[in-house]
Amino acid sequence: MTGATPALRSMSLATRIAIGAALLVPLLVLGTGALLLGLVTHDLRAQQDTKLRDRADAVLPASRALLNATQQGRLRVEQNQRRNLLDDALDVGIRVADANGNLVTQGGPMPGPASVLPQPAHGNTGGPVTVHAQGRAWRVLARQVTDVDPGTLWVVAPVSATDPQVDAVRGRILWAAVLAAPVSGLLSYALARRATAPLSRLGRRAAALDPRAGAADFGHRRSGIREVDELAVALESALARYDEQVARTGQALETARSFSAAASHELRTPLMGLQTNLDVLSAHPDLPPGDRAEITADLRDDHRRLLDLLTALRTLARGDLVEEEAFGPLDLAEPAAAAVAELRRRRPEPAVIALAAPGLTGPDGGGLRVHGWEAGLRIVCDNLLANAAVHGHRPGLPARIVLGLHREAGQAVLTVDDDGPGIPVEDRAAVFDRFHRRRDSPGSGLGLTLVAQQVALHRGTVTVTEPPSGSGCRIEIRLPLVAPDAPTLPLPTRRHWIRSTGASG
Known part of the structure; x- marks a missing residue:
């Protein structure tokens, strides 16, 4: 049994379908045949009962004449009527008794004399009934011959008379079930092979991939x-x-x-x-x-x-x-405010002023909502403020940092201004390179690289300019605002900030 299990598991789908059909179709044929056999038996029984009624109607006049002749003692007439009665009965049994139950005549297939036959119903409305005698079954129809001096007519036929036809139907059903097994199996196998051919081709293509x-x-x-x-x-x-x-x-x-x-x-x-x-x-x-x-x-x-x-x-x-699942709608003012609070806690000496220009929160109360990564935007704000706090002041004076937030042309704009020495135009692109720092800088040279990385992940831009006062440095970041019903763009496919030495802001 254990050895047969792997073979059964590796059997093809077409073979399984063929075996299933070879087992199921004969069972369906036998079930249908049993139902058909019952219907045929019922129909044959109904035909037999109709035949008994027809014979009873046919021999009833002769039975009535026979009883009259017997009561009147007319022997010749009695003999003629008895012969006519048996001739009209054909292949069914006939028994006639007078009003006292005395047998007048009988002929044809008939139960033994000890058998109890049914009595006719009032008005001859009853139908044939089944009587069992000597191990056999008989269909018996009882009729009252006359109303004045009633006698009884019994028309009898053996139930087994329909057996040859039933046996013939049963044999044909068995042969159909036997033939259905191989035929249904072969046909099912052919159809299943044809139906599963695309599946087999798919499997071969996947295996050869x-x-x-x-x-x-x-x-x-x-x-x-x-x-x-x-x-x-x-x-x-x-x-x-x-x-x-x-x-x-x-x-x-x-x-x-x-x-x-x-x-x-x-x-x-x-x-x-x-x-x-x-x-x-x-x-x-x-x-x-x-x-x-x-x-x-x-x-x-x-x-x-x-x-x-x-x-x-x-x-x-x-x-x-970072994965795309980390991104979602986010108000840019939240990480900016958190970064300002953290800088004030760690460096109380810089003066930080956060500005919110008109239109920061519109009539819908939407604020500056961008499709962003909260940790990434916090990295941007923290590094911008830290960079301004370290480099954005003149010797001997504390740093003065101005953080601005506003919307412009469908974009959220974040600016960080300081009053330091500024950055020469020719060096402004290089400040975003990895490990780029001034000779006297105490930092790692990766702060603005992190800013440029996160801005690129958020599909924004970062530029270095001068503040409106004309002195110091301004770093401006622009991020697209979340537009209603606008599709969310995937993250950039090429992310190599830790491997590359330059950035495009």
Whole structure:
């Protein structure tokens, strides 16, 4: 039994259908035949009963004449009527009794003399009944011969008279069931093979599919069979999702390699500085307190720079791997307000003024709603404000930062102004490159790169200009507002900020 299970599981669909039809069709034939046999038996019984009624009507006058002749003692007439009665009966049995129950005549097939025959109903309205005698069944019709001096006429026929016809029908049904098994099996197998041919072709095409080609090489042609076409569509969808997952996995691996390479390259200098300072401390335990304090401060700076660099690289890699499900309708004012509050908590010395121009919240109360990633927009606002706080001030003076929000031509516009030295026109594109920083900058050189990355993910633009006052620097970001009934565009397919060295703002 165990050895037969794999063979049964590997049986083709056409074979399964053929076996099922070979078993089911004979059962249906037998069931239908049983119903037909019952109907035929009922019809034959009805014909037999009709025949008995016809014979009774035919012999009733002769029976009446026979009883009259017997009562009058007319022997010759009695003999003639008895002969006429038996001739008219043909193939049924006849029994005639007088009013006292004395047998007058009988002939033809008949139950034994000890059998109890039915009595006629009033007005001869009764029909044939079945009488069992000597192991046989008989259909008996009783009729009252006369009304004045009633006698009884019985017309009898054996029930088995219909058996040859019933047996013939039963034999034909059995032969039909026997022949139906192979014929239905072969026909079902041929039809199933024809019906499953598109499915087999689909399976062969899927088996021969090159894994490197993916869904693009599947190329299913409509077969006209709905189930097969639905299965092909499902396979194409599964292959497309598989391709997408492979692409995401490849992108994640490439991002991890780039992260490792970038971290290795950029951490080399601060690590060497740490090592040098540690060597000095180790080799000169008797350093003056002033020199030791200076080296310790350098160690703290290098340590902070390492942490900032690793955090920025991790955030950059997170932006390269963010999924489209993370995006949704979002009011740009929310992450901007949160970033201002965080900057005031961490750096109380800059003066930050958040401006909301007229039209920030329209009549519909919609605000500046964009299709955005909340964490990504928070990265934008945090880095813009942090960059302005570090670089946007003049020597000896605290930074003065102005954050503006307004809508313009279907876009949300976010501006960050400072009163620092500004950025020369020729250097404005380069500030978004990875690890680009001024010589005296304490940052990692990835803050504005993160800004440019997130702006690109949100399908916006970022530019460096001058504020209206003419001094300092303005970084302006424009993001498309969410339009009613507008389709949501997918994320950019090429995301390589942690691997590339430049950005387009």
